Amino acid sequence: MAAADLLQFVLSGLSVGGIYALVAVGFVTIHAVTGVINFAQGELAMSGALAAAVLAAAGLPLPFAVAAAVVVGAAVGLVVDRATVWPALRRRRMGAVADVVLILLTIGASIALRGLALAIFGSEPYALGPFTPGAPIVLAGAVVPRQTLWVLGLSAATMAALALFFGRTQVGAALRACAMNRDAAKLAGISPARMSALAFGLAGAVAGLAGAAIAPISFATYDMGLMLGLKGFVSAVVGGLASPPGAVVGALALGVLESLAAGLVSSGYKDAIAFLVLIAVLLVRPEGFFPGGRLRRV
Amino acid sequence: MTTAVARAALPSIILACAVAPLPFVLGGYALSLLIVIGLHAIAVLGLSILMGQVGQVSLAQGAFYGLGAYGSAILALHGGLTPLVSMPAAVALAAVVALALGLPAVRLGGHHLALATLGFGIIVFLVFNEEGDWTGGPSGTLGIPPVAILDATLATDRAYAYLVWAVLLTALAAARALLASPVGRAFRAVAASEVAAAAMGIDVARTKLVAFVLAGALGAAAGALYAHWLTFVSPTAFGFETSIEFLVMAVLGGLGSLYGALLGAAAVTLLVEGLRSVVHAVAPGATGWVEIVAFGLILIVVLLAVPEGLAGGVARLVKAVRRG
Numbered sequence: 001m002a003a004a005d006l007l008q009f010v011l012s013g014l015s016v017g018g019i020y021a022l023v024a025v026g027f028v029t030i031h032a033v034t035g036v037i038n039f040a041q042g043e044l045a046m047s048g049a050l051a052a053a054v055l056a057a058a059g060l061p062l063p064f065a066v067a068a069a070v071v072v073g074a075a076v077g078l079v080v081d082r083a084t085v086w087p088a089l090r091r092r093r094m095g096a097v098a099d100v101v102l103i104l105l106t107i108g109a110s111i112a113l114r115g116l117a118l119a120i121f122g123s124e125p126y127a128l129g130p131f132t133p134g135a136p137i138v139l140a141g142a143v144v145p146r147q148t149l150w151v152l153g154l155s156a157a158t159m160a161a162l163a164l165f166f167g168r169t170q171v172g173a174a175l176r177a178c179a180m181n182r183d184a185a186k187l188a189g190i191s192p193a194r195m196s197a198l199a200f201g202l203a204g205a206v207a208g209l210a211g212a213a214i215a216p217i218s219f220a221t222y223d224m225g226l227m228l229g230l231k232g233f234v235s236a237v238v239g240g241l242a243s244p245p246g247a248v249v250g251a252l253a254l255g256v257l258e259s260l261a262a263g264l265v266s267s268g269y270k271d272a273i274a275f276l277v278l279i280a281v282l283l284v285r286p287e288g289f290f291p292g293g294r295l296r297r298v
Numbered sequence: 299m300t301t302a303v304a305r306a307a308l309p310s311i312i313l314a315c316a317v318a319p320l321p322f323v324l325g326g327y328a329l330s331l332l333i334v335i336g337l338h339a340i341a342v343l344g345l346s347i348l349m350g351q352v353g354q355v356s357l358a359q360g361a362f363y364g365l366g367a368y369g370s371a372i373l374a375l376h377g378g379l380t381p382l383v384s385m386p387a388a389v390a391l392a393a394v395v396a397l398a399l400g401l402p403a404v405r406l407g408g409h410h411l412a413l414a415t416l417g418f419g420i421i422v423f424l425v426f427n428e429e430g431d432w433t434g435g436p437s438g439t440l441g442i443p444p445v446a447i448l449d450a451t452l453a454t455d456r457a458y459a460y461l462v463w464a465v466l467l468t469a470l471a472a473a474r475a476l477l478a479s480p481v482g483r484a485f486r487a488v489a490a491s492e493v494a495a496a497a498m499g500i501d502v503a504r505t506k507l508v509a510f511v512l513a514g515a516l517g518a519a520a521g522a523l524y525a526h527w528l529t530f531v532s533p534t535a536f537g538f539e540t541s542i543e544f545l546v547m548a549v550l551g552g553l554g555s556l557y558g559a560l561l562g563a564a565a566v567t568l569l570v571e572g573l574r575s576v577v578h579a580v581a582p583g584a585t586g587w588v589e590i591v592a593f594g595l596i597l598i599v600v601l602l603a604v605p606e607g608l609a610g611g612v613a614r615l616v617k618a619v620r621r622g
Binding site (some may be wrong): 037057084085087088091099100101103104105107108109110111112113114115116118119226230233234266268269271272274275276278279282283286 | 349353354355356357374399402403405409410412413414417418420421424425428538542545549553586587588589590591592593594595596597598602605
């Protein structure tokens, strides 16, 4: 195999991995702050993708359509929190709410959102133009679509912004406090309910951006959330479910691995790669590869 | 001992008497619904024990349903086994698969089994689609032999309904006996607190594994019965949506309740059929979204408002009637 082919696979893998990273960071944030695995994370990305595609098709300039995707993702994230996790956690204060209930609640939210999207938008795929049109860039024999550069750039910028937010702002510190010890955070005057809403809104905004960024590559459909959510989730587990940088590394590695497997082995089993990785990681390194991140749960 | 057996079997015997005339009363479509409810209830029973009694989520019950169906179909078609042999063999194979998957996953706490089963379910679905030589690929496998007992073929739905419900009621009685045994107490101890259970000397991982293998085996048993009833299987019947449907049945019936599994299976099966005909009549163009939204909302509303499900509701009703 030519080196150019290899480079091609790696580059397209990195581009998909950048999307997984945006989804995975939301998983990590929500899990750290609330202890919930949000199975509806992919549907937040789907909401953003459909919003951007539909609004752009209706004539809204692209930057505004992408901004709308971020807002819609955040809004849907807030709704998921208020409709499922918030009432359940409120009950947890009074009695026990098993993990199984929290997991099932977010699964319920993901199914309901998928069904609503099917009702509103139907099952046909929606196209969104690339953020900057133009011929792909040729790099050492590999063809790089411009959207790939957008995805990687947006992912990097978002990660940097999130790092600043968590590390340097008061609200970010409150979120981290809630992740470390919810009861102690409460004693310090931080409202866990508000932090939970913030985590879901933040995760939704980032996922909405991910949806808008991937729509020009793979269309927006009502059922795109399932796979996106699962892949983002596997990335987060590989990274240790606790560390945003770990999740990003996991996402990029997963994207490249999938792309290589699809190109070199069989494209039919491309989607199986993520789950083989998941089961392998659970087997040999259940704590992930970056367990000691900043958003640590105690 | 005999009283314990009788106590475990009694509700099943009462149910059997109640259901026994139905295959003669019901015909055609209603009879096939009775069979489908029985099949679903077998699969949901295992899942409900796993989730409600042990506190573990499996998102692969649809995949185990498929492993039983394809496993028995392949053993019958390619291995030349009679269905009465191929069905238990497929269940045993599925149990081994559950053991292999569960062994690493149950050692970890919390949500790891949910995750591992999620991935496993998707891989199994891909295998059903890709391994066309064995499974017939996306279009499925035709010509699966019907069940024959001593040369008498159970070709009619009426006979098959008795077979399915006999398996279901036997499984219910066995599950009732199991939950009353030390194993059942270990299940509930693990669900209440893994740490406390371990401190009492319960092997937490092994307990979870037992429940997971049991759930997988029951799912496979239902699938094997399904395959030899329809004599046709295709991958779409065993995807993620099927796992979710079983999940909804277990939650609606009441997590951990044995008879709730039957109630949930019946309620969701009838609801889906009802929705289909209503939607078809009202809005022929609606593309199945009503069903999807309904599933999602049922999960959320039941878990938040009536976590004990239909079984809890029925129990409350019985108590109220007794009190007068």
